[in-house]
Amino acid sequence: MSWLFGIKGPKGEGAGPPLSLPPAQPGAEGGGDRGGGDRPAPKDKWSNFDPTGLERAAKAARELEHSRHAKEALSLAQMQEQTLQLEQQSKLKEYEAAVEQLKSEQIRVQAEERRKTLSEETRQHQARAQYQDKLARQRYDDQLKQQQLLNEENLRKQEESVQKQEAMRRATVEREMELRHKNEMLRVEAEARARAKAERENADIIREQIRLKAAEHRQTILESIRTAGTLFGEGFRTFVTDWDKVTATVSRRLLSKPQDALEGVVLSPSLEARVRDIAIATRNTMKNRSLYRNILAYGPPGTGKTLFAKKLALHSGMDYAIMTGGDVAPMGRDGVTAMHKVFDWASTSRRGLLLFVDEADAFLRKRATEKISEDLRATLNAFLHRTGQHSSKFMLVLASNQPEQFDWAVNDRIDEMVRFDLPGREERERLVRMYFDKYVLKPATEGKQRLKLAQFDYGKKCSEIAQLTEGMSGREISQLAVAWQAMAYASEDGVLTEAMMDARVQDAMQQHQQKMQWLKAEGTRPEGAQFLIPSTQAE
Numbered sequence: 334m335s336w337l338f339g340i341k342g343p344k345g346e347g348a349g350p351p352l353s354l355p356p357a358q359p360g361a362e363g364g365g366d367r368g369g370g371d372r373p374a375p376k377d378k379w380s381n382f383d384p385t386g387l388e389r390a391a392k393a394a395r396e397l398e399h400s401r402h403a404k405e406a407l408s409l410a411q412m413q414e415q416t417l418q419l420e421q422q423s424k425l426k427e428y429e430a431a432v433e434q435l436k437s438e439q440i441r442v443q444a445e446e447r448r449k450t451l452s453e454e455t456r457q458h459q460a461r462a463q464y465q466d467k468l469a470r471q472r473y474d475d476q477l478k479q480q481q482l483l484n485e486e487n488l489r490k491q492e493e494s495v496q497k498q499e500a501m502r503r504a505t506v507e508r509e510m511e512l513r514h515k516n517e518m519l520r521v522e523a524e525a526r527a528r529a530k531a532e533r534e535n536a537d538i539i540r541e542q543i544r545l546k547a548a549e550h551r552q553t554i555l556e557s558i559r560t561a562g563t564l565f566g567e568g569f570r571t572f573v574t575d576w577d578k579v580t581a582t583v584s585r586r587l588l589s590k591p592q593d594a595l596e597g598v599v600l601s602p603s604l605e606a607r608v609r610d611i612a613i614a615t616r617n618t619m620k621n622r623s624l625y626r627n628i629l630a631y632g633p634p635g636t637g638k639t640l641f642a643k644k645l646a647l648h649s650g651m652d653y654a655i656m657t658g659g660d661v662a663p664m665g666r667d668g669v670t671a672m673h674k675v676f677d678w679a680s681t682s683r684r685g686l687l688l689f690v691d692e693a694d695a696f697l698r699k700r701a702t703e704k705i706s707e708d709l710r711a712t713l714n715a716f717l718h719r720t721g722q723h724s725s726k727f728m729l730v731l732a733s734n735q736p737e738q739f740d741w742a743v744n745d746r747i748d749e750m751v752r753f754d755l756p757g758r759e760e761r762e763r764l765v766r767m768y769f770d771k772y773v774l775k776p777a778t779e780g781k782q783r784l785k786l787a788q789f790d791y792g793k794k795c796s797e798i799a800q801l802t803e804g805m806s807g808r809e810i811s812q813l814a815v816a817w818q819a820m821a822y823a824s825e826d827g828v829l830t831e832a833m834m835d836a837r838v839q840d841a842m843q844q845h846q847q848k849m850q851w852l853k854a855e856g857t858r859p860e861g862a863q864f865l866i867p868s869t870q871a872e
Contacts (some may be wrong), residue, residue, distance in 0.1 A: 598637050598644055599756065599763045599807060608641060608751060615728070616649040619685050625728030627720070627746055631736040632753035635808025638732040641753075642689040645730065651685045658695025661712055668712035676719040679727040686727040693731040694738040717742050755806055762799035764807050768814035769795055773829060776818070784821045785828040794831060798838055805845055813841045 397403055595605060595612075611628065618625055630638040646653035654675070661668050679686040690697075697713060698705055705713075717740075720729060731747070733739070756764060769791070777786040802810060816837050821829035 595641075596644060597767070598640055599760050599767065600637065601754070601757060601760055604751070604753070608645075611749060611751070612645050612648045615645060615651075619649050619651055622725055624723040624725050625685070626723070626748035627729040628731070629736060629747045629750045630730065630732045630753055631734070631750065633755055633806060634734055635806030636753035636755060637807055638753050639689070639691055642687070642730045642732065646687040646689075649685075649687070651687045651728075652682050653687050653689070654679075655689045655691060658690065658692040658697070661696040662706075662709055664712070665708045666711070668708055669715045672712055672715040672719065676727070680724075682726060685725070687730060688727055689730045689732070691732045692734075693743075694733045694735050697731075697740055697743045698738050699740045713740065717746070720746050755804060756810075758799060758803070761802055761805070761810065762796055764810045765795045765799050765802070765814075766792075768811050769817070772814040772818045773821070777829075783827045784818065785826070786821075787828055787830040789831045794834065798834070801838055801842065804849070805841070809841065809845060813837065816841065 397406060400406075595609060598605075598608075600608065615625070617623075630641060632638065642655075643653065656675075661672075664671055675688070679688060696709055697716070700710055700713065729746070731743075736750075773784070773786060774791070776784045798813075802813070805813075817829055817834055820833050820837055821827055824833070
């Protein structure tokens with residue numbers, strides 16, 4: 334390409350005019366007549382080729398080769414060629430980079446498309462699963478509704494059948510009673526007519542017979558009274574004077590398997606923890622054959638003292654004997670011998686004996702201020718003599734509503750005093766629920782007894798009753814539950830309703846208030862007893 338531009342001299346001066354190509358031959362360009370009409374017209378694409386241009390280029394190349402600037406021109410041409418090649422390579426690299434960038438962008442776009450596709454597939458799958466789950470729940474709800482409707486229909490049919498059978502039974506019973514009543518009336522009327530006729534005919538004979546029967550009946554009654562009095566007096570004297578029979582009656586060996594000391598006993602949390610510690614200590618004392626500690630359980634009646642003593646014996650595995658203060662006074666002078674016998678018998682127990690004395694204040698009274706008989710005083714002295722020291726053979730559990738009446742020597746023999754108070758709000762609710770379950774709910778659900786329970790919220794009702802029965806003892810709440818059961822048995826259909834329970838609660842509270850008024854009038858109201866009127870009654 335060097336023949337297309339001028340070449341400067343070595344000092345920057347112009348070396349001459351630029352090389353020129355040889356002049357064109359006439360007729361070489363398309364504008365000539367191409368030799369006039371001497372040449373034939375070209376027959377193919379190479380027929381119009383003019384070689385003169387190549388000749389001129391070759392001539393210019395030869396002239397350039399013999400020129401003194403040939404090397405510079407060649408070098409410059411090479412440099413230009415290299416520059417062009419570098420530019421081409423640079424463009425090629427830019428093109429390759431652009432291609433790589435385009436590929437990366439395409440990969441990114443494809444990845445984004447795949448991510449969107451997966452996200453859409455996941456969303457559709459979740460929507461499909463939710464829809465299927467919704468359909469399944471709807472089918473399940475429909476099945477439940479259908480089953481419920483079917484059950485209600487069956488129950489309605491059963492109730493209608495029962496009502497029809499009951500109506501038929503009642504109609505039959507009423508018809509039978511009506512016929513029986515008519516027959517009975519006819520029979521009575523006939524007997525009355527016959528008797529009146531016979532009396533009119535035999536009035537004197539009948540009067541004599543009545544007199545003789547009355548005299549015979551009076552003599553028979555008198556003889557029966559004398560015989561029964563003699564037998565009862567001798568039998569009771571034999572029983573109370575023979576302590577072996579007394580102990581054989583009241584004592585029993587309990588199961589060897591230990592039981593929970595507070596099973597069925599509802600106490601406040603602090604009292605429950607204390608008596609549980611006593612039960613554990615007693616059991617360990619029995620196992621280690623150590624010395625037992627004597628306990629006094631005191632408080633209002635019906636608060637669980639006797640029940641705790643029995644549970645304590647069950648838990649410890651000891652033998653158990655019970656006596657009351659009223660058993661001692663009728664023995665008279667034989668009380669001392671009987672007292673020694675019971676402690677001698679306790680010494681023979683291999684398991685240890687828990688002697689529970691209920692109503693202990695009846696014979697363990699103060700000797701200095703109370704007027705007691707000499708026989709009872711001697712029996713008390715014998716009791717104090719046998720309990721003067723701790724023993725590994727027996728332990729005493731005394732129960733009393735009036736511990737202030739104890740002789741001071743009796744108080745000295747007590748190692749642990751436990752007060753049983755009236756149940757609080759939470760304890761009453763536990764008691765109501767326990768006895769309701771025992772006397773009402775279980776018999777109604779087991780179906781073994783003629784007792785049914787109406788539909789209402791039992792838990793809410795027990796909570797309401799616990800609120801109303803403030804001041805009542807555990808025994809009174811137990812009696813209230815037994816009264817509910819009795820009301821159900823006394824009803825026509827054997828069903829205990831909520832209204833029946835409320836009515837019995839009101840009666841029980843009125844009776845409790847009456848008892849408290851009597852105790853207040855006597856000045857012996859137990860500590861902790863309340864004089865409350867239920868809110869429903871007060872309004």
